[in-house]
Amino acid sequence: MTGRVIVITSGKGGVGKTTTNANIGTALARAGNKVVMIDTDLGLRNLDLLLGLENRIVYTIVDVVEERCKLKQALVKDKKNPNLCLLAAAQTRDKTAVTEEQLKDICEKLKKDYDFILVDCPAGIEQGFQNAVAGASEAIVVTTPEMSAVRDADRIIGLLEAKEEIKSYKLLINRVRPNLIKSNDMMSVDDVVEILSAELIGIIPEDTGIITSTNKGEPIVNDEKSLAGTAYRNVARRIMGEDVPFLNLEEETSVVAKVKKFFSKLVGKEK
Amino acid sequence: MGDNILRELYNKVLSLFKQTEKEENAKDVARNRLRVVLMQDRTNLTPELLQRMRKELVELLSKYVEMDKEALELNLDQDGDQMALMLSIPVIRAKDEAEIKAELEKEDKEKEETEAEEVEEEAETEEAQESDEDASEEENETEENTEDIEEDNSDSEEEVEEAEESDSVDSEKEEVSEDKASKKETK
Numbered sequence: 001m002t003g004r005v006i007v008i009t010s011g012k013g014g015v016g017k018t019t020t021n022a023n024i025g026t027a028l029a030r031a032g033n034k035v036v037m038i039d040t041d042l043g044l045r046n047l048d049l050l051l052g053l054e055n056r057i058v059y060t061i062v063d064v065v066e067e068r069c070k071l072k073q074a075l076v077k078d079k080k081n082p083n084l085c086l087l088a089a090a091q092t093r094d095k096t097a098v099t100e101e102q103l104k105d106i107c108e109k110l111k112k113d114y115d116f117i118l119v120d121c122p123a124g125i126e127q128g129f130q131n132a133v134a135g136a137s138e139a140i141v142v143t144t145p146e147m148s149a150v151r152d153a154d155r156i157i158g159l160l161e162a163k164e165e166i167k168s169y170k171l172l173i174n175r176v177r178p179n180l181i182k183s184n185d186m187m188s189v190d191d192v193v194e195i196l197s198a199e200l201i202g203i204i205p206e207d208t209g210i211i212t213s214t215n216k217g218e219p220i221v222n223d224e225k226s227l228a229g230t231a232y233r234n235v236a237r238r239i240m241g242e243d244v245p246f247l248n249l250e251e252e253t254s255v256v257a258k259v260k261k262f263f264s265k266l267v268g269k270e271k
Numbered sequence: 272m273g274d275n276i277l278r279e280l281y282n283k284v285l286s287l288f289k290q291t292e293k294e295e296n297a298k299d300v301a302r303n304r305l306r307v308v309l310m311q312d313r314t315n316l317t318p319e320l321l322q323r324m325r326k327e328l329v330e331l332l333s334k335y336v337e338m339d340k341e342a343l344e345l346n347l348d349q350d351g352d353q354m355a356l357m358l359s360i361p362v363i364r365a366k367d368e369a370e371i372k373a374e375l376e377k378e379d380k381e382k383e384e385t386e387a388e389e390v391e392e393e394a395e396t397e398e399a400q401e402s403d404e405d406a407s408e409e410e411n412e413t414e415e416n417t418e419d420i421e422e423d424n425s426d427s428e429e430e431v432e433e434a435e436e437s438d439s440v441d442s443e444k445e446e447v448s449e450d451k452a453s454k455k456e457t458k
Contacts, residue, residue, distance in 0.1 A: 187302055
């Protein structure tokens with residue numbers, strides 16, 4: 001088995017990298033893939049919290065690198081899904097504790113046993129970013145329709161393009177607020193895609209459910225009714241090669257459009 | 272009294288509209304600001320450098336057309352993967368052939384003079400080379416650089432001449448598309 005190593009990165013902090021990682025990872029595992037997530041944000045780990053695994057961590061990636069345990073021992077299994085596991089970051093160390101080579105090595109080893117290795121990248125473009133990217137051949141760049149996030153995403157894309165190992169990168173636009181876009185108060189998904197001229201892999205609507213799901217340590221993809229959850233599940237399907245149309249977020253908010261769609265479905269003339 | 276209240280009401284309503292107009296533009300404002308800032312990020316052209324480029328372009332183009340120097344607009348734009356330098360120049364008046372010729376002849380003369388000077392300088396540097404090798408190397412480098420710039424200038428002159436042949440319009444839009452490799456190379 002040769003797994004795909006995908007780094008999830010953004011440049012700017014707080015745009016939802018870790019949330020994206022937890023949700024895509026969970027969705028991929030739910031679809032039957034063997035998935036391992038690596039948190040490379042040494043000193044500022046959070047992926048364990050989003051997955052509700054914070055109390056189960058015994059060994060971290062630094063323990064693996066410093067040979068205090070075997071790689072397999074450090075992998076923490078998810079509560080619900082045996083296909084999913086986490087290699088946690090060390091909370092007490094800084095970015096220098098792991099090198100690019102060591103991360104590459106870990107990814108190579110994991111590739112043999114897993115379909116997907118998702119690397120959660122720290123914010124910034126320093127060593128932490130370089131480390132996270134080292135073992136990956138694909139990247140997902142997370143951004144929001146805000147100026148600072150888009151600018152940082154542009155920088156990250158520039159850095160990714162300069163990396164030979166990264167064969168492809170795709171854009172995920174998080175925290176999309178259809179109402180603000182409609183009133184022309186926020187840049188639209190099309191604006192962001194045009195400015196960054198990158199291929200899109202996901203549009204995730206702003207969802208208060210994310211907050212509660214984070215608080216519970218339960219990724220929102222497990223909530224079948226959540227719109228953001230559906231959007232993340234769609235991203236996972238696209239990663240697996242399926243051709244899934246993007247959610248039309250504006251439609252969801254407009255009652256008239258819903259009624260129209262309902263009737264057009266009745267008549268059988270759905271566009 | 273009643274008149275005043277009405278007027279106040281009218282102003283309030285008006286200001287409400289004005290506010291929503293402003294807010295409606297927030298998206299465009301963000302998009303445009305972002306475009307400018309990204310072009311600077313991608314090209315490493317600081318506002319000062321852009322200003323200088325603008326100044327030099329004005330000097331160059333003024334030889335061929337009389338234009339509104341203040342209104343010259345210089346923008347970097349993204350067209351797909353290709354980066355384009357957009358130059359918009361309001362042309363006040365097309366110059367006569369004679370005028371342009373005179374201007375060019377004058378410049379050619381100046382060029383010859385500076386070239387002659389350069390030859391002299393070169394001779395000097397050769398002398399200096401004997402005494403101090405390191406210093407002369409540096410000078411040679413700077414000379415090479417100026418030569419490069421001159422070559423570039425002559426290229427763009429040709430382009431402008433072509434454009435000049437087409438009839439003069441009040442505002443002529445020129446697009447100088449640079450074969451600048453895509454943004455990502457900047458890293």
